Amino acid sequence: MSRNILIINTGGTLSSVMKESGLAPGLSTQDMKRELHVVSGDINFEIEDFMAVDSANIFPEDWSKLAEHIGKLRNDYDGIVVIHGTDTLAYTSSMLSFMLQNINIPVVITGSQLSITNPIADAMENLRCAIHMAASGRAGVFVAFNRKVMLGCRASKVRSLSFDAFESINYPNVAEISSLGMNIDDSTIPVRNGVFHLENNYSTEVCMLKMFPGIHRSLVESIAAQGYKGLYIEAFGIGGMPFLKHDFISTIEKVIADGMTVVVGTQCRYEGSKMDVYETGKRALESGVLQAQDMTSEAALTKLMWILGKTSNPSEIKDYFSLNIAGELKNY
Incomplete structure:
Protein backbone atom coordinates (compact mmCIF):
# COMPACT_ATOMS: atom_id res chain seq x y z
CA MET A 1 0.00 0.00 0.00
CA SER A 2 1.43 3.35 -1.05
CA ARG A 3 1.99 5.91 1.69
CA ASN A 4 0.97 9.56 1.47
CA ILE A 5 3.45 12.03 2.94
CA LEU A 6 3.25 15.79 3.40
CA ILE A 7 6.48 17.78 3.19
CA ILE A 8 6.36 21.16 4.94
CA ASN A 9 9.08 23.62 3.98
CA THR A 10 10.12 26.23 6.55
CA GLY A 11 13.33 27.32 4.84
CA GLY A 12 16.90 26.83 5.98
CA THR A 13 20.01 25.88 4.03
CA LEU A 14 18.33 23.04 2.16
CA SER A 15 16.13 25.50 0.25
CA SER A 16 18.66 28.34 0.10
CA VAL A 17 20.08 30.21 -2.87
CA MET A 18 23.00 32.61 -3.06
CA LYS A 19 21.97 36.25 -2.77
CA GLU A 20 23.96 39.45 -2.56
CA SER A 21 23.84 39.30 1.22
CA GLY A 22 24.82 35.60 1.35
CA LEU A 23 22.94 32.30 1.44
CA ALA A 24 19.26 32.73 2.25
CA PRO A 25 16.08 30.67 1.75
CA GLY A 26 14.82 31.22 -1.76
CA LEU A 27 13.72 27.95 -3.37
CA SER A 28 9.99 27.32 -3.47
CA THR A 29 8.42 23.90 -3.13
CA GLN A 30 7.86 23.85 -6.88
CA ASP A 31 11.62 24.25 -7.38
CA MET A 32 12.25 21.17 -5.23
CA LYS A 33 9.56 18.86 -6.55
CA ARG A 34 11.56 17.28 -9.36
CA GLU A 35 14.47 16.44 -7.08
CA LEU A 36 12.17 15.02 -4.42
CA HIS A 37 10.63 12.53 -6.84
CA VAL A 38 14.07 10.96 -7.19
CA VAL A 39 14.29 10.07 -3.48
CA SER A 40 10.63 9.36 -2.71
CA GLY A 41 10.37 6.17 -4.75
CA ASP A 42 6.80 4.85 -4.78
CA ILE A 43 5.78 7.08 -1.86
CA ASN A 44 3.21 9.72 -2.78
CA PHE A 45 3.96 13.15 -1.45
CA GLU A 46 2.66 16.68 -1.39
CA ILE A 47 4.80 19.67 -0.53
CA GLU A 48 3.87 23.08 0.81
CA ASP A 49 5.61 26.29 1.85
CA PHE A 50 4.90 27.12 5.49
CA MET A 51 7.53 29.88 5.70
CA ALA A 52 10.93 30.58 4.16
CA VAL A 53 13.41 31.71 6.78
CA ASP A 54 16.86 30.96 8.11
CA SER A 55 16.30 28.95 11.28
CA ALA A 56 18.01 31.69 13.30
CA ASN A 57 14.78 33.58 12.60
CA ILE A 58 12.53 30.85 14.00
CA PHE A 59 10.76 31.98 17.19
CA PRO A 60 8.52 30.22 19.75
CA GLU A 61 5.37 31.52 18.08
CA ASP A 62 6.49 29.66 14.94
CA TRP A 63 6.75 26.42 16.93
CA SER A 64 3.21 26.94 18.18
CA LYS A 65 1.81 27.64 14.71
CA LEU A 66 3.69 24.70 13.19
CA ALA A 67 2.45 22.33 15.90
CA GLU A 68 -1.11 23.53 15.34
CA HIS A 69 -0.75 23.08 11.57
CA ILE A 70 0.60 19.54 11.97
CA GLY A 71 -2.16 18.72 14.44
CA LYS A 72 -4.84 19.75 11.96
CA LEU A 73 -3.32 17.69 9.14
CA ARG A 74 -2.26 14.58 11.06
CA ASN A 75 -5.23 12.47 9.91
CA ASP A 76 -4.85 13.42 6.23
CA TYR A 77 -1.39 11.87 5.79
CA ASP A 78 0.58 8.80 6.84
CA GLY A 79 3.51 10.96 7.88
CA ILE A 80 4.87 14.49 7.77
CA VAL A 81 8.37 15.77 6.93
CA VAL A 82 9.45 19.23 8.03
CA ILE A 83 12.33 20.91 6.17
CA HIS A 84 14.13 23.16 8.63
CA GLY A 85 17.40 25.05 9.01
CA THR A 86 19.97 23.20 11.09
CA ASP A 87 20.95 25.95 13.55
CA THR A 88 17.81 25.77 15.69
CA LEU A 89 16.44 22.48 14.40
CA ALA A 90 17.02 20.67 17.73
CA TYR A 91 15.04 23.33 19.61
CA THR A 92 12.13 22.91 17.18
CA SER A 93 12.22 19.11 17.29
CA SER A 94 12.33 19.19 21.10
CA MET A 95 9.42 21.60 21.43
CA LEU A 96 7.31 19.73 18.88
CA SER A 97 7.92 16.59 20.95
CA PHE A 98 6.16 18.28 23.86
CA MET A 99 3.49 20.16 21.91
CA LEU A 100 2.35 17.20 19.78
CA GLN A 101 1.27 14.96 22.64
CA ASN A 102 0.69 11.35 21.51
CA ILE A 103 0.95 12.26 17.83
CA ASN A 104 -0.38 9.29 15.83
CA ILE A 105 1.93 9.57 12.79
CA PRO A 106 5.66 10.06 12.22
CA VAL A 107 6.75 13.72 12.15
CA VAL A 108 10.31 13.90 10.84
CA ILE A 109 12.38 17.08 10.86
CA THR A 110 15.36 17.35 8.53
CA GLY A 111 17.63 19.87 6.84
CA SER A 112 21.04 19.99 5.25
CA GLN A 113 24.46 21.59 5.40
CA LEU A 114 24.38 22.46 1.69
CA SER A 115 21.55 23.66 -0.52
CA ILE A 116 19.66 21.11 -2.59
CA THR A 117 20.90 23.02 -5.66
CA ASN A 118 24.49 21.99 -4.90
CA PRO A 119 25.32 18.70 -6.70
CA ILE A 120 27.43 17.43 -3.77
CA ALA A 121 24.94 18.43 -1.07
CA ASP A 122 23.67 16.21 1.71
CA ALA A 123 20.14 17.47 1.10
CA MET A 124 18.91 14.57 -1.02
CA GLU A 125 20.15 11.86 1.36
CA ASN A 126 18.64 13.60 4.36
CA LEU A 127 15.31 13.99 2.57
CA ARG A 128 15.39 10.35 1.47
CA CYS A 129 15.90 9.26 5.07
CA ALA A 130 13.20 11.61 6.36
CA ILE A 131 10.61 10.61 3.74
CA HIS A 132 11.08 6.90 4.34
CA MET A 133 10.97 7.33 8.12
CA ALA A 134 7.76 9.34 7.68
CA ALA A 135 6.35 6.41 5.71
CA SER A 136 7.39 3.86 8.34
CA GLY A 137 4.21 4.06 10.44
CA ARG A 138 6.22 4.70 13.63
CA ALA A 139 4.46 7.50 15.49
CA GLY A 140 6.47 10.24 17.14
CA VAL A 141 8.68 13.25 16.49
CA PHE A 142 12.07 12.48 14.95
CA VAL A 143 15.12 14.09 13.35
CA ALA A 144 16.64 12.57 10.20
CA PHE A 145 20.22 13.51 9.32
CA ASN A 146 23.23 11.82 7.73
CA ARG A 147 21.53 8.44 7.27
CA LYS A 148 20.33 8.15 10.84
CA VAL A 149 17.11 8.94 12.67
CA MET A 150 17.06 10.35 16.20
CA LEU A 151 14.33 10.98 18.72
CA GLY A 152 13.33 14.63 18.33
CA CYS A 153 13.96 15.51 21.98
CA ARG A 154 17.38 13.81 21.99
CA ALA A 155 18.91 15.35 18.87
CA SER A 156 21.52 18.10 19.14
CA LYS A 157 23.70 19.86 16.60
CA VAL A 158 27.28 18.99 17.53
CA ARG A 159 29.21 20.01 14.39
CA SER A 160 28.97 23.28 12.49
CA LEU A 161 30.26 22.22 9.05
CA SER A 162 30.29 18.43 8.81
CA PHE A 163 27.50 16.49 7.12
CA ASP A 164 27.39 14.48 10.36
CA ALA A 165 26.03 17.54 12.14
CA PHE A 166 23.61 15.92 14.59
CA GLU A 167 23.90 13.27 17.25
CA SER A 168 21.46 11.58 19.58
CA ILE A 169 22.53 12.59 23.08
CA ASN A 170 22.44 9.98 25.85
CA TYR A 171 20.08 7.85 23.79
CA PRO A 172 20.42 5.30 20.95
CA ASN A 173 19.58 6.20 17.37
CA VAL A 174 16.04 5.27 16.40
CA ALA A 175 17.12 4.12 12.94
CA GLU A 176 20.17 3.88 10.72
CA ILE A 177 20.56 3.42 6.98
CA SER A 178 23.18 1.03 5.61
CA SER A 179 23.57 -1.31 2.65
CA LEU A 180 20.91 -3.45 4.34
CA GLY A 181 18.39 -0.62 4.15
CA MET A 182 16.74 1.31 6.98
CA ASN A 183 16.96 -0.56 10.26
CA ILE A 184 14.50 0.81 12.85
CA ASP A 185 14.99 -0.05 16.52
CA ASP A 186 11.42 -0.06 17.79
CA SER A 187 12.57 -0.35 21.41
CA THR A 188 13.83 3.25 21.23
CA ILE A 189 10.45 4.73 20.27
CA PRO A 190 8.34 5.84 23.26
CA VAL A 191 4.97 4.11 23.47
CA ARG A 192 1.92 6.32 22.94
CA ASN A 193 -0.05 6.45 26.17
CA GLY A 194 -3.23 8.22 25.08
CA VAL A 195 -5.04 10.05 22.31
CA PHE A 196 -3.50 12.98 20.49
CA HIS A 197 -3.90 16.41 21.98
CA LEU A 198 -2.26 19.64 20.96
CA GLU A 199 -0.51 21.46 23.79
CA ASN A 200 1.09 24.42 22.07
CA ASN A 201 1.03 27.03 24.82
CA TYR A 202 4.43 28.21 26.04
CA SER A 203 6.17 30.90 28.04
CA THR A 204 8.82 33.20 26.60
CA GLU A 205 9.78 34.38 30.09
Whole structure:
Protein backbone atom coordinates (compact mmCIF):
# COMPACT_ATOMS: atom_id res chain seq x y z
CA MET A 1 0.00 0.00 0.00
CA SER A 2 1.43 3.35 -1.05
CA ARG A 3 1.99 5.91 1.69
CA ASN A 4 0.97 9.56 1.47
CA ILE A 5 3.45 12.03 2.94
CA LEU A 6 3.25 15.79 3.40
CA ILE A 7 6.48 17.78 3.19
CA ILE A 8 6.36 21.16 4.94
CA ASN A 9 9.08 23.62 3.98
CA THR A 10 10.12 26.23 6.55
CA GLY A 11 13.33 27.32 4.84
CA GLY A 12 16.90 26.83 5.98
CA THR A 13 20.01 25.88 4.03
CA LEU A 14 18.33 23.04 2.16
CA SER A 15 16.13 25.50 0.25
CA SER A 16 18.66 28.34 0.10
CA VAL A 17 20.08 30.21 -2.87
CA MET A 18 23.00 32.61 -3.06
CA LYS A 19 21.97 36.25 -2.77
CA GLU A 20 23.96 39.45 -2.56
CA SER A 21 23.84 39.30 1.22
CA GLY A 22 24.82 35.60 1.35
CA LEU A 23 22.94 32.30 1.44
CA ALA A 24 19.26 32.73 2.25
CA PRO A 25 16.08 30.67 1.75
CA GLY A 26 14.82 31.22 -1.76
CA LEU A 27 13.72 27.95 -3.37
CA SER A 28 9.99 27.32 -3.47
CA THR A 29 8.42 23.90 -3.13
CA GLN A 30 7.86 23.85 -6.88
CA ASP A 31 11.62 24.25 -7.38
CA MET A 32 12.25 21.17 -5.23
CA LYS A 33 9.56 18.86 -6.55
CA ARG A 34 11.56 17.28 -9.36
CA GLU A 35 14.47 16.44 -7.08
CA LEU A 36 12.17 15.02 -4.42
CA HIS A 37 10.63 12.53 -6.84
CA VAL A 38 14.07 10.96 -7.19
CA VAL A 39 14.29 10.07 -3.48
CA SER A 40 10.63 9.36 -2.71
CA GLY A 41 10.37 6.17 -4.75
CA ASP A 42 6.80 4.85 -4.78
CA ILE A 43 5.78 7.08 -1.86
CA ASN A 44 3.21 9.72 -2.78
CA PHE A 45 3.96 13.15 -1.45
CA GLU A 46 2.66 16.68 -1.39
CA ILE A 47 4.80 19.67 -0.53
CA GLU A 48 3.87 23.08 0.81
CA ASP A 49 5.61 26.29 1.85
CA PHE A 50 4.90 27.12 5.49
CA MET A 51 7.53 29.88 5.70
CA ALA A 52 10.93 30.58 4.16
CA VAL A 53 13.41 31.71 6.78
CA ASP A 54 16.86 30.96 8.11
CA SER A 55 16.30 28.95 11.28
CA ALA A 56 18.01 31.69 13.30
CA ASN A 57 14.78 33.58 12.60
CA ILE A 58 12.53 30.85 14.00
CA PHE A 59 10.76 31.98 17.19
CA PRO A 60 8.52 30.22 19.75
CA GLU A 61 5.37 31.52 18.08
CA ASP A 62 6.49 29.66 14.94
CA TRP A 63 6.75 26.42 16.93
CA SER A 64 3.21 26.94 18.18
CA LYS A 65 1.81 27.64 14.71
CA LEU A 66 3.69 24.70 13.19
CA ALA A 67 2.45 22.33 15.90
CA GLU A 68 -1.11 23.53 15.34
CA HIS A 69 -0.75 23.08 11.57
CA ILE A 70 0.60 19.54 11.97
CA GLY A 71 -2.16 18.72 14.44
CA LYS A 72 -4.84 19.75 11.96
CA LEU A 73 -3.32 17.69 9.14
CA ARG A 74 -2.26 14.58 11.06
CA ASN A 75 -5.23 12.47 9.91
CA ASP A 76 -4.85 13.42 6.23
CA TYR A 77 -1.39 11.87 5.79
CA ASP A 78 0.58 8.80 6.84
CA GLY A 79 3.51 10.96 7.88
CA ILE A 80 4.87 14.49 7.77
CA VAL A 81 8.37 15.77 6.93
CA VAL A 82 9.45 19.23 8.03
CA ILE A 83 12.33 20.91 6.17
CA HIS A 84 14.13 23.16 8.63
CA GLY A 85 17.40 25.05 9.01
CA THR A 86 19.97 23.20 11.09
CA ASP A 87 20.95 25.95 13.55
CA THR A 88 17.81 25.77 15.69
CA LEU A 89 16.44 22.48 14.40
CA ALA A 90 17.02 20.67 17.73
CA TYR A 91 15.04 23.33 19.61
CA THR A 92 12.13 22.91 17.18
CA SER A 93 12.22 19.11 17.29
CA SER A 94 12.33 19.19 21.10
CA MET A 95 9.42 21.60 21.43
CA LEU A 96 7.31 19.73 18.88
CA SER A 97 7.92 16.59 20.95
CA PHE A 98 6.16 18.28 23.86
CA MET A 99 3.49 20.16 21.91
CA LEU A 100 2.35 17.20 19.78
CA GLN A 101 1.27 14.96 22.64
CA ASN A 102 0.69 11.35 21.51
CA ILE A 103 0.95 12.26 17.83
CA ASN A 104 -0.38 9.29 15.83
CA ILE A 105 1.93 9.57 12.79
CA PRO A 106 5.66 10.06 12.22
CA VAL A 107 6.75 13.72 12.15
CA VAL A 108 10.31 13.90 10.84
CA ILE A 109 12.38 17.08 10.86
CA THR A 110 15.36 17.35 8.53
CA GLY A 111 17.63 19.87 6.84
CA SER A 112 21.04 19.99 5.25
CA GLN A 113 24.46 21.59 5.40
CA LEU A 114 24.38 22.46 1.69
CA SER A 115 21.55 23.66 -0.52
CA ILE A 116 19.66 21.11 -2.59
CA THR A 117 20.90 23.02 -5.66
CA ASN A 118 24.49 21.99 -4.90
CA PRO A 119 25.32 18.70 -6.70
CA ILE A 120 27.43 17.43 -3.77
CA ALA A 121 24.94 18.43 -1.07
CA ASP A 122 23.67 16.21 1.71
CA ALA A 123 20.14 17.47 1.10
CA MET A 124 18.91 14.57 -1.02
CA GLU A 125 20.15 11.86 1.36
CA ASN A 126 18.64 13.60 4.36
CA LEU A 127 15.31 13.99 2.57
CA ARG A 128 15.39 10.35 1.47
CA CYS A 129 15.90 9.26 5.07
CA ALA A 130 13.20 11.61 6.36
CA ILE A 131 10.61 10.61 3.74
CA HIS A 132 11.08 6.90 4.34
CA MET A 133 10.97 7.33 8.12
CA ALA A 134 7.76 9.34 7.68
CA ALA A 135 6.35 6.41 5.71
CA SER A 136 7.39 3.86 8.34
CA GLY A 137 4.21 4.06 10.44
CA ARG A 138 6.22 4.70 13.63
CA ALA A 139 4.46 7.50 15.49
CA GLY A 140 6.47 10.24 17.14
CA VAL A 141 8.68 13.25 16.49
CA PHE A 142 12.07 12.48 14.95
CA VAL A 143 15.12 14.09 13.35
CA ALA A 144 16.64 12.57 10.20
CA PHE A 145 20.22 13.51 9.32
CA ASN A 146 23.23 11.82 7.73
CA ARG A 147 21.53 8.44 7.27
CA LYS A 148 20.33 8.15 10.84
CA VAL A 149 17.11 8.94 12.67
CA MET A 150 17.06 10.35 16.20
CA LEU A 151 14.33 10.98 18.72
CA GLY A 152 13.33 14.63 18.33
CA CYS A 153 13.96 15.51 21.98
CA ARG A 154 17.38 13.81 21.99
CA ALA A 155 18.91 15.35 18.87
CA SER A 156 21.52 18.10 19.14
CA LYS A 157 23.70 19.86 16.60
CA VAL A 158 27.28 18.99 17.53
CA ARG A 159 29.21 20.01 14.39
CA SER A 160 28.97 23.28 12.49
CA LEU A 161 30.26 22.22 9.05
CA SER A 162 30.29 18.43 8.81
CA PHE A 163 27.50 16.49 7.12
CA ASP A 164 27.39 14.48 10.36
CA ALA A 165 26.03 17.54 12.14
CA PHE A 166 23.61 15.92 14.59
CA GLU A 167 23.90 13.27 17.25
CA SER A 168 21.46 11.58 19.58
CA ILE A 169 22.53 12.59 23.08
CA ASN A 170 22.44 9.98 25.85
CA TYR A 171 20.08 7.85 23.79
CA PRO A 172 20.42 5.30 20.95
CA ASN A 173 19.58 6.20 17.37
CA VAL A 174 16.04 5.27 16.40
CA ALA A 175 17.12 4.12 12.94
CA GLU A 176 20.17 3.88 10.72
CA ILE A 177 20.56 3.42 6.98
CA SER A 178 23.18 1.03 5.61
CA SER A 179 23.57 -1.31 2.65
CA LEU A 180 20.91 -3.45 4.34
CA GLY A 181 18.39 -0.62 4.15
CA MET A 182 16.74 1.31 6.98
CA ASN A 183 16.96 -0.56 10.26
CA ILE A 184 14.50 0.81 12.85
CA ASP A 185 14.99 -0.05 16.52
CA ASP A 186 11.42 -0.06 17.79
CA SER A 187 12.57 -0.35 21.41
CA THR A 188 13.83 3.25 21.23
CA ILE A 189 10.45 4.73 20.27
CA PRO A 190 8.34 5.84 23.26
CA VAL A 191 4.97 4.11 23.47
CA ARG A 192 1.92 6.32 22.94
CA ASN A 193 -0.05 6.45 26.17
CA GLY A 194 -3.23 8.22 25.08
CA VAL A 195 -5.04 10.05 22.31
CA PHE A 196 -3.50 12.98 20.49
CA HIS A 197 -3.90 16.41 21.98
CA LEU A 198 -2.26 19.64 20.96
CA GLU A 199 -0.51 21.46 23.79
CA ASN A 200 1.09 24.42 22.07
CA ASN A 201 1.03 27.03 24.82
CA TYR A 202 4.43 28.21 26.04
CA SER A 203 6.17 30.90 28.04
CA THR A 204 8.82 33.20 26.60
CA GLU A 205 9.78 34.38 30.09
CA VAL A 206 12.61 31.86 30.18
CA CYS A 207 16.35 32.46 30.02
CA MET A 208 19.46 30.29 29.61
CA LEU A 209 22.74 30.99 31.40
CA LYS A 210 26.09 29.24 31.02
CA MET A 211 28.35 29.13 34.06
CA PHE A 212 31.94 30.39 33.78
CA PRO A 213 34.65 30.97 36.41
CA GLY A 214 34.07 34.41 37.91
CA ILE A 215 30.39 34.62 37.04
CA HIS A 216 28.68 37.13 39.31
CA ARG A 217 25.39 36.58 41.09
CA SER A 218 24.19 39.96 39.86
CA LEU A 219 23.47 38.29 36.50
CA VAL A 220 20.83 36.13 38.16
CA GLU A 221 19.45 39.12 40.04
CA SER A 222 19.22 41.05 36.76
CA ILE A 223 17.39 38.18 35.04
CA ALA A 224 14.89 38.01 37.89
CA ALA A 225 14.44 41.80 37.89
CA GLN A 226 13.50 41.68 34.20
CA GLY A 227 10.55 39.46 35.02
CA TYR A 228 11.78 36.08 33.83
CA LYS A 229 9.84 33.19 35.35
CA GLY A 230 12.25 30.41 34.43
CA LEU A 231 16.02 30.02 34.22
CA TYR A 232 18.00 27.12 32.79
CA ILE A 233 21.62 27.02 33.93
CA GLU A 234 24.35 25.02 32.21
CA ALA A 235 26.48 24.37 35.29
CA PHE A 236 29.97 22.93 35.66
CA GLY A 237 30.65 19.20 35.40
CA ILE A 238 27.79 17.16 36.84
CA GLY A 239 25.97 20.27 38.05
CA GLY A 240 28.28 22.25 40.32
CA MET A 241 27.86 25.97 41.06
CA PRO A 242 29.99 28.27 43.28
CA PHE A 243 29.07 29.22 46.83
CA LEU A 244 32.36 30.88 47.92
CA LYS A 245 33.28 34.52 47.20
CA HIS A 246 30.41 35.40 44.83
CA ASP A 247 27.78 33.21 46.52
CA PHE A 248 25.88 32.20 43.43
CA ILE A 249 23.84 29.49 45.13
CA SER A 250 22.37 31.77 47.81
CA THR A 251 21.17 34.11 45.08
CA ILE A 252 19.57 31.16 43.27
CA GLU A 253 17.82 30.25 46.52
CA LYS A 254 16.48 33.81 46.85
CA VAL A 255 15.04 34.02 43.32
CA ILE A 256 13.44 30.60 43.75
CA ALA A 257 11.83 31.80 46.99
CA ASP A 258 10.53 34.80 45.03
CA GLY A 259 8.82 32.53 42.50
CA MET A 260 11.35 31.77 39.73
CA THR A 261 11.81 28.19 38.50
CA VAL A 262 15.50 27.32 38.15
CA VAL A 263 16.64 24.21 36.31
CA VAL A 264 20.28 23.08 36.41
CA GLY A 265 21.99 20.85 33.87
CA THR A 266 25.55 20.40 32.69
CA GLN A 267 27.73 22.03 30.07
CA CYS A 268 28.98 18.55 29.17
CA ARG A 269 27.33 17.14 26.08
CA TYR A 270 27.10 13.57 27.34
CA GLU A 271 26.08 11.64 30.49
CA GLY A 272 24.04 14.37 32.16
CA SER A 273 24.02 15.92 35.62
CA LYS A 274 24.25 14.22 39.02
CA MET A 275 24.10 16.94 41.60
CA ASP A 276 24.04 14.80 44.74
CA VAL A 277 27.75 13.93 44.53
CA TYR A 278 29.64 17.15 45.33
CA GLU A 279 28.92 19.90 47.82
CA THR A 280 28.61 22.40 44.96
CA GLY A 281 25.70 20.38 43.60
CA LYS A 282 24.12 19.32 46.88
CA ARG A 283 23.88 22.92 48.06
CA ALA A 284 22.15 23.84 44.80
CA LEU A 285 19.62 21.04 45.21
CA GLU A 286 18.94 22.19 48.77
CA SER A 287 18.27 25.69 47.39
CA GLY A 288 15.34 24.29 45.41
CA VAL A 289 16.65 23.91 41.86
CA LEU A 290 15.29 21.25 39.53
CA GLN A 291 17.77 18.93 37.88
CA ALA A 292 17.93 18.37 34.12
CA GLN A 293 19.42 14.89 34.53
CA ASP A 294 20.37 13.51 31.09
CA MET A 295 18.32 15.91 28.97
CA THR A 296 19.90 17.95 26.20
CA SER A 297 20.04 21.70 26.77
CA GLU A 298 17.58 22.13 23.91
CA ALA A 299 15.11 19.73 25.51
CA ALA A 300 15.54 21.16 29.02
CA LEU A 301 15.00 24.74 27.86
CA THR A 302 11.99 24.02 25.66
CA LYS A 303 10.46 21.73 28.28
CA LEU A 304 10.73 24.57 30.81
CA MET A 305 9.08 26.97 28.35
CA TRP A 306 6.34 24.43 27.68
CA ILE A 307 5.66 23.66 31.35
CA LEU A 308 5.50 27.35 32.30
CA GLY A 309 2.97 27.77 29.50
CA LYS A 310 0.78 25.22 31.30
CA THR A 311 1.08 26.17 34.96
CA SER A 312 2.66 28.54 37.46
CA ASN A 313 2.15 26.20 40.42
CA PRO A 314 5.61 25.26 41.82
CA SER A 315 4.48 21.77 42.83
CA GLU A 316 3.01 21.06 39.38
CA ILE A 317 6.09 22.48 37.65
CA LYS A 318 8.30 20.13 39.67
CA ASP A 319 6.08 17.15 38.86
CA TYR A 320 5.99 17.92 35.14
CA PHE A 321 9.74 18.44 34.94
CA SER A 322 10.50 15.11 36.62
CA LEU A 323 8.11 13.30 34.25
CA ASN A 324 9.47 11.61 31.13
CA ILE A 325 7.05 13.10 28.61
CA ALA A 326 8.51 12.32 25.17
CA GLY A 327 11.62 10.23 25.81
CA GLU A 328 13.71 13.27 26.80
CA LEU A 329 14.50 11.87 30.24
CA LYS A 330 15.50 8.51 31.62
CA ASN A 331 13.15 6.98 34.14
CA TYR A 332 15.16 7.63 37.27
